Amino acid sequence: MNQDHVKKQLLAIEDAPLDFTLLFSGKKSKRVNGLYKPDTREILIHNRNFDQDGAGDNLLLYTAIHEYAHHLHACARGGTLSAKAHTAEFWAILHDLLEKAEAKKIYKNVFDGSKELAELTETIRKKYLKENGSLVKDLGMQLLKAHDLCIEAGGRWEDYIDRVLRIPRAAANLAIRMHQYNLNPETGADNMRFLAGIKNEEKREEAQASLIKGKSPDMVKIAAREKPVDEDPRERLEKEKQRLERTIASLNKRLKEVEEELEYT
Incomplete structure (x- = not known):
């Protein structure tokens, strides 16, 4: 796999609005596998970091796609990047590119190739992510009951949360919204917290459906953002x-x- 072939593969995944250069350094680096220079629109790959076999080629291609995502991110920002390169926007672009590359058989999804890893993934999803989500959602239901009992007792709900349960009010309110919105525990507690913050019901349901279909949290968060009015x-x-x-x-x-x-x- 040479640098011209890698660039051709990247353009086959998605075309770029601005041209770029892709170079193999011919060196090893202990710090990074690759980097992107927005000023010169140059992708540099330390190709000696990768073994000369199928697995090595796949890892090299992942690095190239990663750096290409930086290029596309810069293109979307008028050719520049902020000091913080790995933003949610960047990760959304990268994950979208990887999905397209997998669909076109350009990049191999190695996570599906290991039976042991696939079984462990299923265990993590069902036993931990889903169960944790269910627990937090149930907590929201119990907190609502506690809210009503606090009123009957003549006490302040906030004081009960602060001094009796000793949990942050924001966390309590999020758990309540998870229960009220009837969020799907399969998305996991962390994603449920994000979903609970979406007030628009239609957008919230769209975001939840995207997560269940396999979209990454960053992809979903970017898609759920309000589109800025043209200025x-x-x-x-x-x-x-x-x-x-x-x-x-x-x-x-x-x-x-x-x-x-x-x-x-």
């Missing part, structure tokens, strides 16, 4: 200008204070 480019730049001016003014003020302190030190 006039001039208005956007004006707002950025104002933010920069405020930042500069704040820094100049602090610089003056430091200079004055230095005079008397």
Whole structure:
């Protein structure tokens, strides 16, 4: 597998709005398997990190897809990336690319190839994720009962949560919403907390269905976000200008204070 072949495979998964270069370094690296340089739109793969066999080729391709996701993320942002590269948006792009690559038989899903791992995965899903989700959902039902009993006793619900149960109110309210929304425990407690935060019933049900179908949490979270209203480019730049001016003014003020302190030190 050479660098030209890998680039061709990436473009077969999904075309890129902006061209990019993919290079094999011909070296080993203990730090990373690959990296992406947004300034030059260059993907660098440390190909000596991978064995020259089928498994090695698959791992190399995963690294290439990972770095390609950075490129597509940069393309969506006008060719730049923020200081934090591994955002939810990035992971959603990566997971979407991996799904497409698997569907096109370009990348092999190795997790399905191990019988032992598949059996363990099923155990984790049923015994831990689902049961944990069911417990938190049942907790919500019990907390609702406790709420009514607190009112009958003439006590404050918040005081009961704070000083008797000693759990965060936000966690208690989330558990209650999990019960009220009748969320599916198969998604797991963590995903149920995310779903409980979606107020729109239709979007909440769509998000839950996507999780059950196998979409990653980041893919679902990005899809569930409100689409931003198109903003006039001039208005956007004006707002950025104002933010920069405020930042500069704040820094100049602090610089003056430091200079004055230095005079008397």
